[in-house]
Amino acid sequence: MRYGRGPEILRDLSFDLPRGSFQFLTGPSGAGKTSLLRLIYLAAKPSRGLISYFGRDAATLPRNELPDLRRRVGVVFQEFRLLGHMNVFDNVALPLRVAGRKRQDYAEDVAELLAWVGLGEKMNALPATLSGGEQQRVAIARAVVGQPEVLIADEPTGNVDPEMGMRLLRLFAELNKLGTTIIIATHDLQLVRMLDAPVMTLSNGHLHIRPPRSERLRMREEAEAEAEAERVSAAPAVAAPRTPDPDDPSNPDTDMTGGHDD
Ligand SMILES: Nc1ncnc2c1ncn2[C@@H]1O[C@H](COP(=O)(O)OP(=O)(O)OP(=O)(O)O)[C@@H](O)[C@H]1O
Numbered sequence: 001m002r003y004g005r006g007p008e009i010l011r012d013l014s015f016d017l018p019r020g021s022f023q024f025l026t027g028p029s030g031a032g033k034t035s036l037l038r039l040i041y042l043a044a045k046p047s048r049g050l051i052s053y054f055g056r057d058a059a060t061l062p063r064n065e066l067p068d069l070r071r072r073v074g075v076v077f078q079e080f081r082l083l084g085h086m087n088v089f090d091n092v093a094l095p096l097r098v099a100g101r102k103r104q105d106y107a108e109d110v111a112e113l114l115a116w117v118g119l120g121e122k123m124n125a126l127p128a129t130l131s132g133g134e135q136q137r138v139a140i141a142r143a144v145v146g147q148p149e150v151l152i153a154d155e156p157t158g159n160v161d162p163e164m165g166m167r168l169l170r171l172f173a174e175l176n177k178l179g180t181t182i183i184i185a186t187h188d189l190q191l192v193r194m195l196d197a198p199v200m201t202l203s204n205g206h207l208h209i210r211p212p213r214s215e216r217l218r219m220r221e222e223a224e225a226e227a228e229a230e231r232v233s234a235a236p237a238v239a240a241p242r243t244p245d246p247d248d249p250s251n252p253d254t255d256m257t258g259g260h261d262d
């Protein structure tokens, strides 16, 4: 992928996000995490290569089908993108309203979710009156409220303290348990260590995928067991106890006198 005539910032990437999976995306600032996420939610087009979206070639998707497909994906933007003229409650409820749900049916759920992310007291506030971390939590609540099939979150804990970061990660993990496929871009390695999930790392335009800790342990154990088996099979066979050789002079049973009994 490249922007305009600029250099290629992502190249030769090949991966898939299996349904129901959870993965982190890391890499230094400017490595292309946001760009890769934009490719994934079809806000940007690759200069070459193929993207398949819910099993279909993104390049040939009819434009009129895009809104429906996008509704199946929740996105937490790095810069939040809240609607400034709507209060916190309405920002979060927006995906539900767009999906045709009635306010009385979702009001309680939205209030509960807002309380969970620590914004129970701020439901009527406008985004401009909130701190960065509070705005970030509104953006997260909006992305998860409709229990999307896929959640794409760009640095979702970049503006909150570690304790709130963990709480938000728990929220994502819960959503994942309910079946949502999740990809989270983050610099926060402490967060990454909290979950046993694969880590995709971008560097110099390339993507490296590290399997989850449990799988790496299993692979190491398998490799060790294999090496051990190889060592055993390569070792010389253990010598069987020898039957005494009557002609061997070191054999105490050998009678050196010629065997004459007196
Ligand atoms: N709209 C744009 N036009 C031109 N170049 C861009 C644009 N957006 C990003 N870039 C460039 O693409 C590269 C990757 O940017 P990107 O925002 O994807 O990085 P990132 O890994 O998300 O960084 P960060 O951790 O700081 O959010 C950078 O070199 C950036 O300057």
Ligand SMILES: [Mg+2]
Binding pocket: 033, 034, 035, 078, 154
């Ligand atoms: Mg970014």
